Amino acid sequence: MTHSTTTRRDGPAPSLTEVRAERRRLVESVRALRRLLGKRPAFEIADRRRLNREKRDLDRAAAAHAKAVRRVEARRARQEGSLTRQLAGLDGKQQSQEQRALAVLRRESVARALSGTRLDAREINGIGTGLVRDLAAHGIRTAADFDRVSWGKAPGGRGGQVLYIHRTQGGRVHINGIGEHRGRPLMAWRESAVARAEARAPRTLPPDERHRIAEIIETGRARLRAELAEVPRTAEAARAEAGQDYAATLDRLAGGHRAAADRAAERRAEFDAMAEQLRDLQAQLAAHRDRYGDDGIGGRLRRAQTRALRPAPEGPPVGTPVPSAVNQTDHTDQADQTDQTDQTDQTDQTDQTDQTDQTDRAYQYAPPAGPHPRPSLLWLIPIVFLGLTALLGVGEPDATAPAWFRAGTRLLALAATAELLRLWLPRRRRRTAAPLPPGTGPLTAGAFFALLAAGILADADPDDGAGWAAATVSLALVTFGAVRRVRER
Known part of the structure; x- marks a missing residue:
């Protein structure tokens, strides 16, 4: 110094x-x-914004961490629920597999029995040796070679209805000499062969097959239990x-x-x-x-x-x-x-x-106070009014209004609208939230009364008392708002 x-x-x-x-x-x-x-x-102010920004960064990091933890817990709950349901369904799965295996075993037994039941003229009423040879010539030798008979048009479309024998391997044949009277005994013979085969088919699984299915189910149960025990460690x-x-x-x-x-x-x-x-x-x-x-x-x-x-x-x-x-x-x-x-x-x-x-050891600052209140959405009312006035003007229908008056009122409304938007929009944002400067309300009201007074005084038949009263109120409001703004600065 x-x-x-x-x-x-x-x-x-x-x-x-x-x-x-x-x-x-x-x-x-x-x-x-x-x-x-x-x-x-x-x-x-910039340092306070920095503190707010740092707090937002920490909040985002904490939210991301919490979201990741929730995702891990949700994945763990899904996996545990799925594995628990699979374990609970293993007993029913064993029963269904045993039933399917028994059904396959019975079906194979019936198929073998039908394949061993050959057509014999002595066992079928009305069918002789010649028809047995004709059936064999068309691939029908045992009860397993056909499954049903039906009526249809004769081959070539000539003649009436004839009897067709449907082969198990596909297709149908018509044997001359086998009609309704011989077709019924043929189907009755097959049905009796099927009934005998089903009666002789096994009704329970052999012990070795049951043991094999039980081993498969037990292996699956051990695997699911191991996966269920691994889920908490993975989570x-x-x-x-x-x-x-x-x-x-x-x-x-x-x-x-x-x-x-x-x-x-x-x-x-x-x-x-x-x-x-x-x-x-x-x-x-x-x-x-x-x-x-x-x-x-x-x-x-x-x-x-x-x-x-x-x-x-x-x-x-x-x-x-x-x-x-x-x-x-x-x-x-x-x-x-x-x-x-x-x-x-x-x-x-x-x-x-x-x-x-x-x-x-994380180092952070907390702002000294809570977030600033944002300006109300009601400020859109004067903004919209002043914006419309800037477009439409005041006293426009009256032809006596001079051009300078129209231009001046529009410029005044436009300036007031721009100033309100400049003050209101940044303070509505989350990062720059703050109340409007003191005196903004009186200044806005003063602009409104100024435009009102201009519209009254520009009328062809003006009400001078009301117009000058509105002008006086406008001047008082503008003066009061300006003084508050200057004092705040």
């Missing part, structure tokens, strides 16, 4: 030029520091992997957050140093003024000195590094995960404890 020689108590008194020069130097130094400190509110491994990914994400975010916090702390320390230097300069300026007075320094310098001696503006509140609720919840989840791992394996407990320590 450079000290002026005018503060010495010994030596000759400085001249008015020296006093004015020293006073101007102090005022310019204070002004320069004020300009630099004027950047602090923007820096604090635990997937959960541990998700926890490791989450811890790695927290470490990565913590590194970036810590670096940004260090830069913000350095910048904040610079602002604090400048604020301290500003207070020192203001003290020197006040001492200089008290020592030499304000006579002869000029009104312009006196006004600059008054502005320089105003109290330094205080910066907005700064967020403090505290653990947020999200981080505490994550720690609880990690602790629960460690407890579950303790029940399965001691080694997994050590790994999970390390992971919990990594999570505890």
Whole structure:
């Protein structure tokens, strides 16, 4: 800090030029520091946005971790449910396999018995040896070679209805001499052969076949039990992997957050140093003024000195590094995960404890307050009204309204609409949510009454009292809103 020689108590008194020069130097130094400190509110707002952004990153990481854990649990529940249902259905599956095996065994026994029952003229009434030879010539030698008879047109379409014998291997044949009277005994002979074969077929499975099916079912049961026992271990491994990914994400975010916090702390320390230097300069300026007075320094310098001696503006509140609720919840989840791992394996407990320590070392900031309230959607009413006015104008049906009036009212409505959209749209977004500046409501109402007064006064038969009253209200509202806006700034 450079000290002026005018503060010495010994030596000759400085001249008015020296006093004015020293006073101007102090005022310019204070002004320069004020300009630099004027950047602090923007820096604090940007830093608060950074804190909100970091919290959103941590929330996303926590949500992704929770989603991964839920996905693992859902997959585990599906696998356990499917395997449990398969195990429960093995007993019924054994019975059904035994029934199918018995059905196959009986079908094969009946087929062998029918294949061994040959056509014999002595056993079929009305069918002699010649018809037996004709049947054999057409591939029908045993009871297994045909299954039914039916009536149809004669071959070539000539003659009446004839009897067809349907072969088991496919196709049908007609044997001359075999009609209704001989077809019935033929089918009766086959049906009796089928009845004898079914009566002789086995009704229970042999012990070796039953034992083979039981071994197959038992092998499947052992496999399903092994898979069911493996499901929890697989789920635990997937959960541990998700926890490791989450811890790695927290470490990565913590590194970036810590670096940004260090830069913000350095910048904040610079602002604090400048604020301290500003207070020192203001003290020197006040001492200089008290020592030499304000006579002869000029009104312009006196006004600059008054502005320089105003109290330094205080910066907005700064967020403090505290653990947020999200981080505490994550720690609880990690602790629960460690407890579950303790029940399965001691080694997994050590790994999970390390992971919990990594999570505890995560460095984050929580914003000093909750999210700002967003402007209401009711602001769309004046925005739409002013926008329509900018398109349609006021007093347009009246031909007496001059062109400058139409253009002026449209420009006024357009400017008001653009200003409202500029203030309202960014504050509706989640990242930049904030209330509208003070005075916005009175200014909007003043624009509305101004357009109303213009429409009344531009009428061919105007109501001057109502028009001037609306103009007065508009002027009062605009003045009030402007004063509030200036005070806020």
